[in-house]
Amino acid sequence: MKAMDAPQNTMLVEFLSKPAQFLREMVTRDPAFIGASVLRESLSTWVTTGRKGIIPLVTNAKTFAGIATEMDPTYKKLVNAGIGSGYDFKGDIDANAQMFEKEIQEKAGRVSKIQKTVMPLTKAWQMLDKYSTAADLAPRETVYKKVLEETGNEAEAVYQALEVINFSRKGRGAFVRTLSSLIPFFNARLQGLDLLYRAGFGQMASEYAVNQQKAFWIRSSFILASTAAYVSLVKDTEEYENASDEERDNYWILPGAGNLKIPIPFEIGVLFKVLPERIYDSYFGEGTPQDLRDAIKRNLAGTLMFNPIPQAILPLAEVGMNYSIFLSRDIVG
Template structure:
């Protein structure tokens, strides 16, 4: 029987005759105590499994892993070289079947990821596939899984190769690569096992936090020999300063300024010639927020037009999103629909809620959702809500697959279709940041709500016979109370612009280019009007 201790190979010969215990029982006993997950939990875990598969099979997942994981390894694992370039080179070798690092990791049982963890369920699935054969669809899904697995393994292969170059033995290099993100570590806690079944990527988030903690404490494998703590400090400082320089440079970029703060701090925007929407390069989940997201927030507060409370709120959202979720995947979309809110914002905007449920859709809403929404709208379920449910249980890939039916279901009454930017395209849209942005508009609507609340509070004090309290409140909230007329005008104007945008999109006499031009002008007016309204009602801006 072969096994490893601290990465070193060992073996033992079992004398079953002396003790009268079959060898297979001894080996099974050494596997550890298995936590039995109740059948009802397994059933509730089916939506989490489906969601995880859809997310990992999306093309966007592969791209994000090839950007996010190498940068994370560059910081917390002390890997030398150019992070993303090294991972891309490893992936190219894997796809061509000439990666010795991949073979070494497979021989050492180091390969594990969000797709394959090497547990008993994975083994059983593979054996069933071999025994029953695989259909054409299963083979296609298998190719997508292989691509995602290799994207996950590319960074491990880089870590393994880096370890060999720095004098580690093959076993030590394999152990270091495995511990960079060990998906096979699950512990013995029944609660953690249940949460891992119910929540997709729960174990990945736990392991990410564990690696971050051990890296900062110098407890990663061979940390002293590889000088990991020194490299974390040096490289973290380099990324911190570089991110501040990037944020300063982007203060003149309209796409950057129109993006929500949480979108800015979680990504780097890169403009591609000929593409209107910038490409989003995601930062690592945990360490990236500190060394790459926080510097941007500091610059935005210092020289940008982002308020401190807005930047702090955005960083809080990102930190909350990077923490392991405790809401099971099965009821999560239903709960979000009940409250009308996801972790990224409202499902339907305030002006969309004023429309009948069946008419709540956007230019990028799929024709299938519009068609079904015509029926479900009678019970208050809009096309936007239908897509929310699909996205909640199948990720962005599910909505992209719905868009395949667009040519068949489109009525053609509206004439030319309004061109969609790269950020709204199926399958690849998640890789881009929409140039339309929502920051200025959302902030203006929040200010409008503050004005309405202030007015209602003041009137309530008067009705309850509290004139002194009302006068004190009026002095404290004078800027908001004076903005009542402007808030009403803002609501009316934005509603008119929204109606004009829909009318242009539905006009069969306009060409595709003309629709795009007119809608872009309306979007510009919306953002400028929102900025103007916010500036007038902001008492912190000198006037």
């Protein structure tokens, strides 16, 4: 609540935040991102919430389908509770005012000629936004149902659904809030790491926190053990050998399945899949200590978003340095 009266961004920050906002909105409405999110959040939710009855990949996909087709009305309870703002929650007065004004105009039927002309594109954009929001809501609805079933407490169920990962939390620190505006998904990564810490060390605001912590480490250990088995099985396959470092980091590669790859969850995946895989490869495969260091740098700058350069100047900075921060390599050379 304290963050609601936090100072708004200056005109300069607003201007510099536009590229980040554009990239964020384009990425979150990409069908490939939406599909990957359904799979990623399924595993993340399974690990961090510790709730029973959640089947990784399967439960979240079914819930997503129910929300996207509006066959399951449960998600509307979460929306009415203020949950479901999506990955690019802005949470500032101007953004909320613009959204409110837009909805008033649409309900009043006041549509300009230009708006009528671009209506097909607008509808397509809104459809992608709907699916993106459904991907965000799917794990929340799953947790909501499980908590409500276990406790019968509606308020607790809504709260735990929000805490699957709370994008609306931004804090009052002006510096961090500014970085969140300038760097795409910076706040999402902070909230993901915070969730990882609270779930792993029993700091969740819930009576279930101790059980949640136990489930977190049991399920994380399962992913860790599975990683060793996975690498030993695929390391000599053509698909794995031909995959780039980025593909190995970001996916589980399935030999014999063509180009089919399963995206890994973000923070959970880095800790319990990427790093163990690189360590295993360094000791038992063809990997080197340098490969491990490159993977750490790549995931710190990419997946975990520890890259303080604003999106507005990042492309120019990389060209000037002739170095891709995400790929950890020269652009030309």
